[in-house]
Amino acid sequence: MPNILLLEPNQLLGEQYSNYLRNLDYVVDWVKNAQEAVFQADKKKPDLVLMELLLAAHSGLEFLYEFRSYNEWQSVPIIILSRIPRAEFPVSDKILAEFGITKFLYKPETTLNDLSAKIARILPAKMQA
Amino acid sequence: MIRVEEARVNTVMARSGQYTETDRLFLNLAEQVKLPFVQILHESELLRTRFQDPSIAASSQLITMTSQSALSLIDGYLLSVQMQNEQQLELEPVSVSSAVYDVAESLDQYAQAHSCKLELHVAGKYGPVMANRRAVYVALRNLSSNFIEAVSAQRSESDMTLRLAVRKNASGVSTGIFSYYPLLSSSLLAKAKLINGMVHQPMAKFDSGMGSGVFVADALLRQFDAPLKVARFQGMHGLATTLLPSRQLNLI
Numbered sequence: 001m002p003n004i005l006l007l008e009p010n011q012l013l014g015e016q017y018s019n020y021l022r023n024l025d026y027v028v029d030w031v032k033n034a035q036e037a038v039f040q041a042d043k044k045k046p047d048l049v050l051m052e053l054l055l056a057a058h059s060g061l062e063f064l065y066e067f068r069s070y071n072e073w074q075s076v077p078i079i080i081l082s083r084i085p086r087a088e089f090p091v092s093d094k095i096l097a098e099f100g101i102t103k104f105l106y107k108p109e110t111t112l113n114d115l116s117a118k119i120a121r122i123l124p125a126k127m128q129a
Numbered sequence: 130m131i132r133v134e135e136a137r138v139n140t141v142m143a144r145s146g147q148y149t150e151t152d153r154l155f156l157n158l159a160e161q162v163k164l165p166f167v168q169i170l171h172e173s174e175l176l177r178t179r180f181q182d183p184s185i186a187a188s189s190q191l192i193t194m195t196s197q198s199a200l201s202l203i204d205g206y207l208l209s210v211q212m213q214n215e216q217q218l219e220l221e222p223v224s225v226s227s228a229v230y231d232v233a234e235s236l237d238q239y240a241q242a243h244s245c246k247l248e249l250h251v252a253g254k255y256g257p258v259m260a261n262r263r264a265v266y267v268a269l270r271n272l273s274s275n276f277i278e279a280v281s282a283q284r285s286e287s288d289m290t291l292r293l294a295v296r297k298n299a300s301g302v303s304t305g306i307f308s309y310y311p312l313l314s315s316s317l318l319a320k321a322k323l324i325n326g327m328v329h330q331p332m333a334k335f336d337s338g339m340g341s342g343v344f345v346a347d348a349l350l351r352q353f354d355a356p357l358k359v360a361r362f363q364g365m366h367g368l369a370t371t372l373l374p375s376r377q378l379n380l381i
Contacts, residue, residue, distance in 0.1 A: 010164060010168075012168045013164070013167065013168055013171070016168065016171040016172065016175065017171075019175075020171075020175060083160070083163055083164060083167070085204075085263075087263060088211075107163075107167045108163060108166070108167055108170075108197075108200040108204065111170070111171075111174055112171055112174050112175065112178075113174065
């Protein structure tokens, strides 16, 4: 089963996303901060990272820099699922592309169904590669 | 290494004037309030998927629509404060028809839940206007949802038709929402703008609540010199804005 690393600092949202995705037969490792995310990625080798940018202690950008600095994680697709709208995120499309961000989703406009559809579109292709 | 929130604040500050303390307090509050609504939205969606019971599905649908409406209002407020503080607006060619279609689609069920029927009138071709797509969409969505609530709060007829319309006029492309009931006059709207925030019902003859959707929409549209005005359309009464055409694009 595809393994998803979920980086979500909010307890309630983290539970909602992980329970929903587990019901769809994904293996979900939910962590709340960047450090745990790096540790978990090293242990579980995720097929996809789903993450909020606004984290406690470290920023999502710091995590992205660190995550992409390792060779084995450079092709892992990343979906940003944030409470910041894309228009307000102070990073250009070019930098997002350099980070290999596959999708940028705005939480208030993303239903769980939308989210699972986006993940399903990315993961089957990834699993066959 | 720059933190996202710091970078965001720096970006906003660099391109804008200083926010007042009250602005900052309310911006912060509005951002904070978004999260519980997102949680409610997801929980409601989960309920629908877990239980096949039609009554649960109907309740969950209502919770979803109400939360979406609240989130849209919060987003509209945030956007209006940010735009008011920007020294230079990021304008782009915007298709009003496309924004109106999206609004109608997103509010169709909301209108039905309020016993209203939302119709579209987008006949003819309209060139693009110079505005900001997100702002136009958010403004029209908030205006329309407020209109739906206002009409629904006053009437109990089974068929309450509301029409989202786009048409050309001498100045540009006019768009707004209309009903068969004359709920607002120009003087009432002008007075409401003056007392907004000071009383519980600034438009008591129109809305049983604060009328925030109308004020948020007006604040956004004023950024393009296109304030909301009382208007008429095919025998209907409502509120509309006129957005200026993008002359540069019309030449192409």
